[in-house]
Amino acid sequence: MSKGSSPRPFSVDQTTFESNWDLAFGKNKKTNMETTKLILTDVDGVLLDWAGGFDAWMLNKGFRHVPGNEHAYLMNERFIDVEYDQGKQLIREFNESEAVGNLVPFRDAVAGIHELARAGYKFGVISSHSDVPRACAQREQNLRKHFTDVFKFFVHLPTGADKDDALEPYRGSNLWWIEDKTENAVAGAVRGLRTILMDHEHNNQDRPEGITRVHTWQDIVAIVLNPNKSI
Numbered sequence: 001m002s003k004g005s006s007p008r009p010f011s012v013d014q015t016t017f018e019s020n021w022d023l024a025f026g027k028n029k030k031t032n033m034e035t036t037k038l039i040l041t042d043v044d045g046v047l048l049d050w051a052g053g054f055d056a057w058m059l060n061k062g063f064r065h066v067p068g069n070e071h072a073y074l075m076n077e078r079f080i081d082v083e084y085d086q087g088k089q090l091i092r093e094f095n096e097s098e099a100v101g102n103l104v105p106f107r108d109a110v111a112g113i114h115e116l117a118r119a120g121y122k123f124g125v126i127s128s129h130s131d132v133p134r135a136c137a138q139r140e141q142n143l144r145k146h147f148t149d150v151f152k153f154f155v156h157l158p159t160g161a162d163k164d165d166a167l168e169p170y171r172g173s174n175l176w177w178i179e180d181k182t183e184n185a186v187a188g189a190v191r192g193l194r195t196i197l198m199d200h201e202h203n204n205q206d207r208p209e210g211i212t213r214v215h216t217w218q219d220i221v222a223i224v225l226n227p228n229k230s231i
């Protein structure tokens with residue numbers, strides 16, 4: 001590693017996905033997966049308030065919301081005079097900026113994560129924020145700052161990437177999977193993960209089969225600690 005460079009976080013190749021599985025379940029995967037207290041989770045819109053941070057950054061740059069469309073998922077619908085490709089580029093720029101290292105916790109995430117941690121759970125992060133090393137290091141540092149040492153591993157995917165490949169090693173594991181993007185939630189559900197969708201305006205028209213919708217981490221705590229009452 002060259003002097004002054006950030007430590008390289010997990011890369012995204014299949015070997016890493018498999019090693020995350022080993023990290024989660026140890027050598028006796030089949031025996032351990034039913035009893036392992038591991039929760040797979042997205043970050044933005046679940047653990048951290050990405051939208052709040054991004055909006056502040058955009059407004060500071062001089063962009064303005066489309067009235068009534070402040071919560072649209074696509075940035076070309078959310079902001080005036082932003083083209084689709086420009087919106088994607090702005091998200092990438094934000095996710096690689098220092099501002100992303102200052103995102104604050106989402107809703108009651110800190111209390112919920114700590115309650116689950118007290119019950120023995122650890123967390124495996126799968127996030128498509130960025131795979132740029134400096135951005136990944138900032139993200140890990142920020143997550144540890146807010147949630148302390150509750151993370152078993154971090155998977156950093158390119159900005160906006162699908163999560164199918166990253167979830168594939170956990171197929172049939174019956175692990176919990178927390179997401180706010182409907183497509184990624186479905187990608188977990190079809191692989192046999194017990195999937196929970198965090199409620200947002202951008203997903204509240206979606207009712208994917210077999211997926212529980214929640215509004216808070218307190219809802220997630222209640223479901224995870226009383227699984228027979230839920231899904």
Ligand SMILES: [Mg+2]
Nearest residue numbers: 042044045180
């Ligand atoms: Mg998200």
